[in-house]
Each structure stands twice: as structure tokens, then as C-alpha cells.
């Protein structure tokens with residue numbers, strides 16, 4: 001039996017992706033919209049944009065296939081020449097290549113886009129601080145959209161998730177770098193692009209700063225994200241869509257130099273927001289610049305804190321579904337953090353040094 005050539009296999013996979021993508025693009029260019037898009041007027045603009053970024057997108061698929069390949073070649077230890085292991089690994093490469101393609105090429109139901117235009121006005125959803133600059137929209141996405149997003153997210157092979165101590169994530173739009181000067185933007189997969197477009201249609205982002213960078217975070221019960229600021233890399237408005245289980249988002253004021261003691265760089269929570277499944281939180285201004293945010297790594301948490309004294313900024317918007325003193329049990333939670341990476345000229349040198 002001839003030895004299995006992983007490089008050839010990879011080349012074949014790439015060619016297949018390219019071929020499929022060429023076919024899709026030719027179809028779009030020759031003006032034959034796919035059936036699911038024909039009722040949605042805006043969709044064609046979107047398709048035009050995807051055409052121009054197609055090479056970039058194909059490069060993204062290549063990179064993913066490379067990493068699928070690398071992980072299997074490694075685990076198959078080809079140098080020991082065990083054919084059975086190699087064949088199993090090759091089959092896995094093809095299967096996962098298929099999954100990657102499916103996830104990256106998926107589209108959500110285009111109806112979600114049209115709904116976003118009519119129902120939302122962000123200014124109605126402002127919370128009273130501190131901190132200022134926080135907005136909360138319950139039921140921002142429908143149960144169907146939540147379900148579709150979770151299915152696409154989980155169709156990605158396990159090895160495409162980046163495993164961190166408190167969560168795992170997938171990054172779309174390019175890998176964040178030390179500073180924006182070395183950042184290489186990548187096209188967003190269509191389904192992520194659709195999510196960003198709903199945010200624009202809902203008035204969360206102007207067209208010029210529609211998000212071009214999205215993190216898909218996944219937290220198991222007991223996991224969280226430590227207090228942090230999102231920093232100068234992005235335009236200072238963040239939109240986070242929550243899916244799955246609930247969590248409490250805590251804002252903590254950043255301490256000024258004189259207040260920082262050896263064991264504390266941050267103050268206690270100034271304001272919290274209960275993130276219900278399918279909700280949207282947006283924050284900017286003071287909340288972005290002067291506060292850190294965190295999600296505690298716990299399996300259960302009490303709304304308003306154990307003393308019941310921590311402000312819950314969106315209490316009214318919870319309309320009795322959740323009250324101060326309630327114990328919230330965590331369940332698997334996904335979040336989409338949508339932001340716009342600044343252009344080179346938009347970052348002040350001082351910011352960049354941070």
C-alpha cells in the first residue's frame with residue numbers, strides 16, 4: 001500500500017474549498033440569488049462585499065485546514081509508519097475539514113436582519129450608572145437565532161477552540177496583536193457578518209464602525225473572565241450577545257495610582273448587569289475607559305450580592321423575571337463580543353503603548 005501523503009491530502013482539501021467558493025461567487029456575480037436571500041433586499045450588498053474578500057476568506061479556511069492537519073499528523077506520529085493510525089488520522093482530517101467549512105460558510109436565516117431594523121432603538125435601553133455608558137436589551141435575539149448560532153458554534157471541531165484557563169474561545173476577524181500596526185484583518189464568516197449587521201441595523205454601530213472583530217466565548221459553570229479592560233485596540237463601544245445560561249457582569253472602577261495598594265488594583269463592583277440569555281449589553285464611554293469588567297468564576301451567584309447591596313443596573317429591565325436575592329445557577333453560556341478594531345491612524349501613540 002502506498003504511504004499516505006498528508007500534503008497531497010491537504011492540497012486536495014484546499015482545491016475543493018476554492019472550487020466550491022468560485023462556484024458560489026460565480027453564481028452570485030451572474031445575478032442568480034440563492035432562494036433564501038431573494039426576499040431580503042439588503043442582502044446583495046452583503047454578497048458583493050463577500051466577493052471582494054473571498055481570497056482572504058479562502059486563506060482563513062486554508063489556515064484552519066493546516067491546523068487541523070497539523071494536530072492530526074502530530075497525534076498520528078507518522079514517523080512510526082503505523083498505517084492504521086495514519087488512515088484514521090487522514091479520515092479525521094477530511095471530516096474536520098468538512099466541519100470547518102460548514103461552520104465558516106454557514107448563514108443564519110436572513111429574516112433576523114429584517115427584524116432588527118424595525119424593533120430597536122438603542123437610546124431607549126440606556127442604564128443609569130455608575131458607570132455611565134451601559135445599555136441593556138433583553139431578548140435581543142430570538143430563541144431560533146440563539147439555537148442556530150449555538151449549532152454553528154458547536155459544529156466547529158474541538159481543536160479550533162482556543163482553550164484558556166477560565167473559558168474557551170474562537171476568534172473571528174483576525175488575531176489580536178500587540179498593536180494595531182501589525183494587525184492583519186480577516187474577513188468574517190457570513191454568519192458572524194450577519195450578527196454584526198443586525199447590530200448596525202439596530203443602531204448599535206454606525207456603518208463606518210460596524211464590528212470587524214468578534215470573539216465567541218464559551219463558559220462552563222464555574223468559569224468566568226477576570227476583571228479586565230478591552231483596551232485601546234478597539235473603538236470604545238462593545239456589544240456582547242449572550243446565549244445559553246445567565247451570568248452577572250460586574251463593573252469595577254479602575255483605581256487611580258494613589259489608591260492602588262499592593263494587593264488590590266481594582267475596587268469592588270460599582271454596578272452589575274444580569275445578562276439573561278439572548279440579551280445584548282453594550283458599553284462605551286466611562287464604562288469602557290474608567291471601569292474594568294468581569295464575570296466571576298462561580299457555579300451560582302446572588303443577584304445584588306450576598307448582602308443585597310450591590311447595584312443591579314438593569315433591575316427594572318428584568319421586569320420581575322429575576323429579583324435581588326435570587327440565586328442564579330450557571331449553565332453553559334456562549335457570548336459573542338463584537339468590536340471594531342481601530343485603523344492605524346486612529347490609535348494615539350500613547351494608547352498604543354498601553
Ligand SMILES: O=C(O)CCC(=O)C(=O)O
Pocket residue numbers: 215217225230240293295335337
Ligand atoms: O462573555 C462575556 O460576556 C464577556 C466577554 C468579554 O469581556 C470579552 O470578550 O472581552
Ligand SMILES: [Fe+2]
Pocket residue numbers: 228229230293
Ligand atoms: Fe471584555
